[in-house]
Amino acid sequence: MIATPPLTKSSDTLFAVQYLRAAAALAVVFYHVSALSQETWGLDPERVDHVGAAGVDLFFVISGFIMAMIVGRPGRFDVRDFWIRRVARVVPAYWVITLLVFVLAWTLPSLFNSTVASLHNLFVSLSFVALEQSDGNTGPLLVVGWTLNYEMAFYVLVAVTAGLFSDRRLLAASAVIIAVVVTGIVAHPANLTLEFYTNPILLEFVFGILVYHAWKWGGGRELGGRRLASIAIFALGIILLVGQWERPLQDWRPFFWGVPAMAVLYGGLGVLTFTSPFLARLGYWSYALYITHVFVVTLYIKHIMSAIAPISLPWQAHYLIMTGAALAVAAGFYTLVERPLSRLTLAWLRRPRALSVAEPSHGA
Template sequence: MKTIYGIQYLRAFAALAVVVFHAAEKTGHHFAIGAAGVDIFFVISGFIMWVISDRRALTPAAFLYERVRRIAPIYWLATTVMVAGGVLGLFPNLMLTTQHIVASLFFIPVRSPSSGEIWPVLVQGWTLNFEMFFYVIFALSLFLERRWRLVAVAAVFTSLVLSGLVMTSQNPIFLTYTRPIMLEFIVGMFIGQAWLKGKVLGPQFGLLLVILAIGGFLALQVFKLPFNEFNCGPLAVALVAGTLSLEAAGRIGQWRVFAFLGDASYSIYIWHTFAISVIAKLGGSIGLHPGITFAAAVVGGAVLGTCAYILLERPLTKLFKSPKPKSWSKPVPAEEI
């Protein structure tokens, strides 16, 4: 199975959008819509997991190990850096407790003692709480026949979201896993099912979806409209579905730089805030123009994340590589995982 370049480019786009969002936030600019990169990531995650489950004969335990080895080591390392920095006083606003650190490392939603928000020590790691929960439910679905898996996962997530609409609780776990944003994983799975069956939209309609999605994101940004999963979610779905339509029609070119950034997207997402914080603070202390500081923060965040991918993520992923399953029906290249 060939690399799906459109998905690679969207991963790069989503990661860089989050970088711009945080760089703008730290330098007094406005690019709140960049946070919608998370919505794109969630739709892509659902798509990729469903496609992988069709190509690999993995047990639930093997699936979970594969996910943990790709997600956890680099996240644990970045969290350790945050904790060390907090202990050394490098992050004056960071309050540390044992409970918060342990919960962060094990992807358990709790409130941060620093802000009261449901955030881990490494703030952007909040999305990984959703990712790991999705992986657990998806792994459990592997016990079922394939024809029931999509229905089962969709039923679980839909039930959780509905319970959040009819029940009230301030429990961080309940508040996290009843958010409608979780449905983005499910829609991504349905898109994956359509992709596997060759039931994709025509390229003209796909291009229209991409244009409408980008236009929608721009409208939310330009007019400073409220944004959440209710509007960003459908736009992310349209962007992914439209891109896959263009991919199926052979309208997506192969650009190595963007494909590489897609591979590095996870490390960029995890590490970029370290560079942004340093550059924003330095720019402010020396009186650098905010626009220049913003641009430098964007570049610095992307560069640090890319270096982390080369120097940390790839070696750690190989170090914890699981043994090759005895029977793989259709191997999937690493770039798609």
């Protein structure tokens, strides 16, 4: 999952990316609503939106696309500015939420099922590295934070291959990802960290890179007569995802969910060309929604619903209430925490450079 500020001048026509980020975040919200409902009452999430977990796969494909677009821009690639921007966008908001989880797990452990509030787990979580923790897994304190560990690893790979070896097409980065995934499939590493970083889900970053190059080769924003093809590809991707909503999570999710996500992104770039400030704003909130929605969903299902049990409501009403509450919290977090902290961090990290060197930046 990648955090993104308002669209820049160089990419202000890619509203499709913002809309699809919003859709991916909402899909993950609905999946966790169903999963927690099953955990709490024994309800079956596969009936409604098990495939909502594929929102993560769409996020990874989008991330690969965006990194390829950033690195492929004309001009000198400034690896330092690239890394500063990645850190400023992702780290501050995530650290705030991680520290909140730690404090809650430390003071009110009854709120959690398996989260262990140890300093070791906290430091590992803040590091964005999937190391084995005291509870025997590689998952960070924030349950959805495992995706950020993959994102950070991908950013490091992009920075190294593009910054040090001038791999502006990310061919070397793609080759490294494919190689480690093949190694994992063949070797079946017992070490949890090696197992994590050789998971086939990494291929979805490569899928996003492929989508970027196909989109660029096809003329980018100038779709012309290819609009019908874009509509067909977009619809096919959605059908493939919705048609397998009962498929459980598995090792080959890049094939079953990543490939349809490719189709959704590639087709969406040609279909979702309209301007909607509301949908774009949902896209801006997508990172905040992703890292905060678990609090809202858990609070509502485990505590609020028990208080309103005498009131008979259809499940659609509960979904609507939770979605509205999650979006409200995300909007507040984005406005009051994520965006201000991101700007402050960006200014702070750039300060030494501004004092010593005056040169234009070609970063994202």
